[in-house]
Amino acid sequence: MITVQEAEQIINRHTIQLQSEEVPLQQAAGRILEEQVLADRDFPPFNRVTMDGIAVKFSDLENGIKVFNIAGIQAAGVAPMSIDQPGQALEVMTGAVMPEGTDTVIPYELISISENDKKATVVEALTTKGKNVHYKGSDRPQGSVILKSGTVIGAAEIGVAATVGKSTLSVRKAPKVAIVSTGDELVPIDQNPLPHQIRSSNAATLVTCLKDWAIEPGVYHLGDDLQGTTSTLKSLIDTYQILILSGGVSKGKFDYVPQALGSIQVKKDFHRIKQRPGKPLWFGTHESGTIVFAFPGNPVSSFMCFHRYLKPWLQRCMGLSVPVMQAVLTDTIYFKPALTYFAQVKISLEKGILYAQPVEGHGSGDLANLADADGFIELPAAKTRFLKGENYPIYPFRSKI
Numbered sequence: 001m002i003t004v005q006e007a008e009q010i011i012n013r014h015t016i017q018l019q020s021e022e023v024p025l026q027q028a029a030g031r032i033l034e035e036q037v038l039a040d041r042d043f044p045p046f047n048r049v050t051m052d053g054i055a056v057k058f059s060d061l062e063n064g065i066k067v068f069n070i071a072g073i074q075a076a077g078v079a080p081m082s083i084d085q086p087g088q089a090l091e092v093m094t095g096a097v098m099p100e101g102t103d104t105v106i107p108y109e110l111i112s113i114s115e116n117d118k119k120a121t122v123v124e125a126l127t128t129k130g131k132n133v134h135y136k137g138s139d140r141p142q143g144s145v146i147l148k149s150g151t152v153i154g155a156a157e158i159g160v161a162a163t164v165g166k167s168t169l170s171v172r173k174a175p176k177v178a179i180v181s182t183g184d185e186l187v188p189i190d191q192n193p194l195p196h197q198i199r200s201s202n203a204a205t206l207v208t209c210l211k212d213w214a215i216e217p218g219v220y221h222l223g224d225d226l227q228g229t230t231s232t233l234k235s236l237i238d239t240y241q242i243l244i245l246s247g248g249v250s251k252g253k254f255d256y257v258p259q260a261l262g263s264i265q266v267k268k269d270f271h272r273i274k275q276r277p278g279k280p281l282w283f284g285t286h287e288s289g290t291i292v293f294a295f296p297g298n299p300v301s302s303f304m305c306f307h308r309y310l311k312p313w314l315q316r317c318m319g320l321s322v323p324v325m326q327a328v329l330t331d332t333i334y335f336k337p338a339l340t341y342f343a344q345v346k347i348s349l350e351k352g353i354l355y356a357q358p359v360e361g362h363g364s365g366d367l368a369n370l371a372d373a374d375g376f377i378e379l380p381a382a383k384t385r386f387l388k389g390e391n392y393p394i395y396p397f398r399s400k401i
């Protein structure tokens with residue numbers, strides 16, 4: 001058996017290459033940008049009014065003019081009007097282009113307008129030329145890089161891409177993934193299980209985990225029989241870049257997955273890690289480049305294995321950094337076996353510090369306990385007592401914490 005760190009190192013030696021593809025802008029969220037996006041024109045593209053009010057020439061104010069004749073209204077979306085006489089002004093609306101012959105906007109708050117809308121009297125004079133104008137090109141000049149390749153695309157990036165007219169974006173292609181659950185006791189979720197059966201939940205969980213990475217996996221189920229398992233896995237190896245299996249990797253009489261994978265030349269890189277839960281994890285690679293993660297079937301085990309091993313590996317494959325956070329234990333945990341222990345915890349943030357409060361469950365079969373927790377805290381094998389106040393790495397499984 002190998003340690004958690006050894007397992008991680010082996011897995012990380014096998015990152016896969018992802019191609020790029022063009023997707024519609026609205027489907028690009030969560031993907032990794034594969035191109036540089038440039039400003040198609042100056043930002044902002046024209047001298048833009050930033051307050052509702054009147055546009056004047058600042059030199060008129062300097063020359064002591066307090067009452068302006070309103071020559072018209074410059075609305076947003078209308079080509080620039082112009083004035084050329086001293087003492088003239090145009091009413092201007094936020095988002096409008098600055099009229100020609102003006103350089104400064106006095107907001108409505110600082111003027112009073114006559115009843116016939118013809119005159120504006122300055123109540124409080126401005127002292128700076130160019131006030132309330134957002135100058136052309138002052139944010140970004142035309143041609144400058146506004147989104148870098150390798151960025152994770154979120155709502156902000158979608159907005160930036162939209163403003164430069166990108167209706168599609170080149171993004172990193174999601175890998176082709178198959179999720180394969182195994183077990184004769186499993187029935188689909190829309191069926192009533194017999195007393196000796198259970199509904200298959202791991203595939204639903206894993207599909208959801210992969211959604212964050214815009215991956216839409218193929219979903220399969222295998223019974224506990226060697227021949228069927230072998231032939232199905234053989235065809236899946238040819239079609240997919242990543243196989244995620246659940247169940248059938250322990251020491252049971254009908255745990256055929258390692259044998260089946262071996263017989264179709266998937267090289268075993270390791271089997272079993274000194275950890276709880278998830279000890280029977282099997283990992284291997286095929287010469288075609290397909291990577292196989294075979295998780296133990298216990299729902300908590302497979303969920304933990306996804307977050308501790310597969311998710312960070314996927315992030316690496318996508319060229320993303322993989323930060324690991326630490327949290328402070330709120331209670332002492334005692335764990336005697338010489339295994340790394342992934343305890344389920346509730347995570348909270350107080351005054352900038354993350355805290356992890358143990359949420360005791362009934363082991364790796366206690367799926368319902370996951371709904372009370374927010375993540376796993378990784379407690380090293382070398383110790384048995386993990387004291388309140390000590391820091392350990394955490395693997396959160398909720399994005400909205």
Ligand code: AMP
Nearest residue numbers: 181200201202203247248250296297298
């Ligand atoms: P196994 O790893 O196949 O020995 O399964 C370990 C435990 O996890 C057994 O109690 C299985 O019934 C359960 N299990 C296996 N696969 C699933 C699944 N897809 N959904 C829910 N429970 C499962």
Ligand code: MG
Nearest residue numbers: 182183247248
């Ligand atoms: Mg099984």
